[in-house]
Amino acid sequence: MSSRRSRSSEITGDEINDFVGKIQELIPKTSFGSSARASTSNILKEACKYMKSLHREVDDLSEKLTEMLASLDQ
Structure with a gap:
């Protein structure tokens, strides 16, 4: 069995941008802060920080x- 993903199951750059946009929302x-458009890296970092804070809040x-x-x- 091949480890390559079929063409139909690959995620496109547009789909990634859409997912990151949904995460940012x-x-x-x-x-x-005041930045209207954050980088993908910053969005993902903030998402991780936010999820960790929610986890702490649930624990508390x-x-x-x-x-x-x-x-x-x-």
């Missing part, structure tokens, strides 16, 4: 919920 505008809220539920059991 999901990130708060304040992450990019989960911990608070656990503490609240524990206090109700007492």
